[in-house]
Amino acid sequence: MSAYLSTRVSLFSGHLWRAEDFTALLRAPTAEIPQTLVDGGLVQLAGLIPGNDLHSLEQSIIAQLLDETLVLLRPLTGSARAFLLYWTERFEVTNLKTLLRGKMTDERPAALLNRLTPMGAFGHLDVRELAHAEDVAELLRRLESGHYAGIVRQARQAFEDSHDPFLLDAALDRGYYEGLAHRARQLEKEIGPALRQLMEPLIDRINLVWLLRYRFNYKLPPAQVYYLLVAAHSGLSSSRLKELAALSSLADVLAALPEGLRASLGGAATIPDVFARMEHSAAKSAEKVLRSNAPAIARAFAYLILRERDLRGVRAILRGRNLGLPEAMIEHTVGPLAREGI
C-alpha cells in the first residue's frame, strides 16, 4: 500500500506547476487561457474560462483538490487516513462559517446554499437542513448534534456571551486546528518526525498570523489572544507565544521571534507580508519532504500543501485577469510563485 501511495504521489508531483507555467498563464492571451490550463493539467478549470464566475472557480479548485485527495486516500487506513480526511474538513468548516454568517445576516436559504462548496463524498453536513435553520441559535443547536459538535460547542458559548461573529469564527478555526495538531501528533508517533517538518511551519504560520491579527487588528487583550492560538508542541512554543502576545507592536513581535524566523521575516512590514513569507518557507519545507524518501503519507500531505498553493496561485491570476487588473499588480500578488516556482 505504501509503495502504491508513493508511486501515486510521485506521479501527482508531476502536476505541480513550475515558475514558467505561472508566467505563461499570466501572459497568455485571453483566448489561450483554457489551453494553458489544459496544458497545466487543470482541465476542470479550463471549462470555466473565459466568462467564469469567481465562485465557480473557487468551487472547481476545491473540487480538484478533493478529487486528488480521494485518490491518495484509497490505500490509507487508520490514523493516516483519519489525518488526510480531517485535512479536507477545513473546506467544510468554511461552509459552516458561511452558514453561520448567512444566518446572522438573514440570508435566504437558496442564496446561502448556492455559496457553499459542494463536498461530495467528504461532506458531513446536511447543508439543506442547516440552511433552513431559523436563526443562528437553532443552527448552532443543530450543529451541536452533528459531526462538528466538538468544534461548535465552545464556539456557541463564546458567541452567546459576546454575539461577536469574529469571535465565533476564531473559536471555530481554533477548534479545527487544535484537532489537526492533535491528529498530527498521533500520526507522528507512527511514522516519525517527517510530518513535523510540515506541521511545524503550518502551525507556526497560523499562530503568528492570528496573533498579529487578533492583537493589532482586532485589539484583543493578550490573555484572549493567547487562548485563541493553537497549542503548539514544536516551533513557536507556548512560553514564546505568551511573550509575543504581551508585546505592543508588530515590529516588537517580529524582533522577539526565534533566530530562524526572525531572519526569514526581517523587513516584513505588514501581516499579509508575514503570511506570504511564512507560506513560502512552508512550501520549501513541503518540497523537501516531497523529494525525500519520507513515509508516503508525509509525502502525500506535502503534495497536497504544494498543490493547494499552486491552485490558489492560479486562482489569483485568473481572478486578477477576470477583474481586468493590471498585469504588474497580479504579478506582484503571485510574485514568489512566478519568480521561483516550486
Add this chain to the structure above:
Amino acid sequence: MFRARPMSRVTLYCLTSEAQDVALLLARHGLFGLAADKEVSFPESPGDEYREIYLEADARLAKIGELCGHLDIPPLPPDAIAPNLRELKGINHRLRDMWQKCSACADQGQKIEEDIRRLAALRDTFGRLKTLDVDVSRLLKADSLLDSRIGQVPKANVKRLKEALQLAGYMLTVFDQTGEQAFVVVAGPRSGGELGGVLSQAGWRELVVPPELRTNPEIAGRYLEREAERLQDEESHYCDVKAQSVGAQGDWLGQARLLLALARPLAETALGGLRGSGQLVSFSGWVPRDEVPRLGQALEERFTSRYLISSREPDSSERGHIPSFLKYPAWLRPFVPLVKSYGIPRYGEFDPALLFALTYLLLFGAMFGDVGHGGVILALAALFHRKLGRAAWLGIAAGAVSMGFGLLYGSIFGYENLLTPLWLSPLHDPIRILTVAILFGVGFIVFTLLANIWNQFAAGQVSEALFDSTGLAGLGFYLGAAAGLAAQAGMPALAGLSAPAWSLALIGISTVAVFKWVKTRAGLGERALVTAIETLETGINLFANTLSFMRVAAFSLNHVALALAVFTIANGLGTAGHWLTIFLGNVIIIVLEGGIVAIQALRLMYYEGFSRFFSGDGTEFAPLKLVGVR
C-alpha cells in the same frame, strides 16, 4: 416492452395567476415530465420565489413535525386548488411564527435541563467547597481590589486557560472535578490585565452561588431542595405548554401539510421547464404521445380555453435528452432493478428487460439444475415473500426453472440415479452439454449484435450499424467464422458450407477493417496500428465471449461434482453422520453454489450481453407527481 414509449414535446401556455393550479393538474395527470425547451424564449423564471418559499415552509413544517410528532393530513378533495404565492407566503409566515415558539420551547427545555444538571453539580460541589482553604462568603463578596469568580470549565481547557489568565495577572485553582468538567476559582487584581472574552472562549460557566449557600449547611440544603422542586415544576409546565400549543394547532398543521403537498408541483417546475413573461407562463416537457389528447381534455375541463397547448415530435438534436418511459408487466418488474443497475435504456434503444429475465433464468437453471435445490429456493422465496417483497418472485422463478432443469438432468438433491433424465445427465455426457452451451452462446451473441444494429439504426448511426465490428459487418464475420469452424469440426448440418462461410467471414472482417481505417483520424502509422489492433480485437472478443459460455456447462458439471464430494464424505460416516453430512452438504451447495451461479449468470448478461448493445446512459422518465397526499 421492447423499447420506451414514444414521447411528444409539449409546451403549455397559461396565465401566471393560474400557474400553481396548472402545475397541480399536471401532477395529478402524472405523465408530464419537465424539461426546458430552447424554443421557449420567455425571459423570467416565475417559479423561483415560489420554490424558495415552498422549501422554507416545508422545512419549517418538517421541524415542527419532528418536535411535535406525526401530523395527520386530511384527505385530498377532488376539487383541491394549490395555494398561490401570496397564500404560500401566509402559510410560511404562520409556520415561522409557530416554529419560533416551538424553538423557544426547545431552548427553554434545554435551559431547564442545563439548570437541573447545574443544580445537581452545585449540590455535589457544595459539599466540597470546604476543600477550598478559603472563606467562600468572603471570597465571592464584591471587592474593589480582588476580582474573584467561581465556575466550571471543560477539563481539557484548564491548562490553556490557566496559562492565558497568567498574562492578565490572574490565577486559577481547580477545587473539584466531575466527569469532563472542572470546578475552578479564578481570581486576580481588579487593576490587572483585561480578560476580554477568554473565559467564554474556554467554555466557562459561572457557578452562581446564592447567598443561602454561603450560610449554614441546613439553610443551604433547604435552598437546594426548593430549587430542585422549582425546576421540576418549570419542566412539567413547559411540557404542558408545548402539548397545548401543538394540540390547538393540530388541525391547521394538517391543512398546512396538505396545502404544501398541493404547492409542491409548481415548486418542482421551477427546477426546469417553467418560464414566464409578464402575465403568461409556459410549462415545457415530455408527455407520452398517446397521452397528449387526454392531457388536453383534462386542461379543457378545468381551464376552459384559458390555456394553449402545443405538441410536436422530438427533433434529432433532442434525441439524447428524451427521457425513456418504460412500462413493464407485474411479473417482469422484479427483474428491472437488475437491468437498471447496469443502466437505463436510451430513448429508442432496445430495452433488454425481457431478454434479461428470460436468459437470466435460463442460465441460472442450466447451471443449477436440480429438482430438490430448486424446490428449496422456491419454497424459501414463497415462505418469506412478505419480507422479500418483489424480490421473492425472482427466487420463485429461479427455483422453478432450476427444478425444470433438474428434471431435464435427472438430478434431485445431487442424487443422479433417482430420476430418469428427460434430456441428458451432464456428468454422463459432458461434451454434449459443452457443445450446447457454446451454441447457446453463439445464438446469444448473434442476438446482441442484431440488437446493436437495431439501436444504431434507431440512433441514426447508419454507418456504424452497417460496417462496425458490432454492426452488420461484424455479424457477417462472426456468423461466417462460427459456421466455418463448425463445418470443419464436422457438424453435419453445415457440411459443404465451409468455403462460403469463410468467404462471408473474410468479407465481414475486411469491411470492419476498412471502416476502422476510415474512422481513425491520425497519422499513417498510428492509423494502421489502430486499424490492425481494433480489427484483431473484433475477432478475439467475439470468440472469447462465445467461449465464456462454456462456464454454463462447467457449472452444471460442477453442481454434480460437488454433490459427489458430499456423498463421498457422507458414505464414510455412520448413519447419523451420513445424513447430517448430506443435509449440511446440500445447505452449502444451495447457499454457496447458488450464490456463485446467480452472480455468474448476471456476469454473462452484463459483460457478454449488455456491453455489446446496451449503452445504459438514458434518463428515466420522471413525471411531475403529487406526493404526500391521501
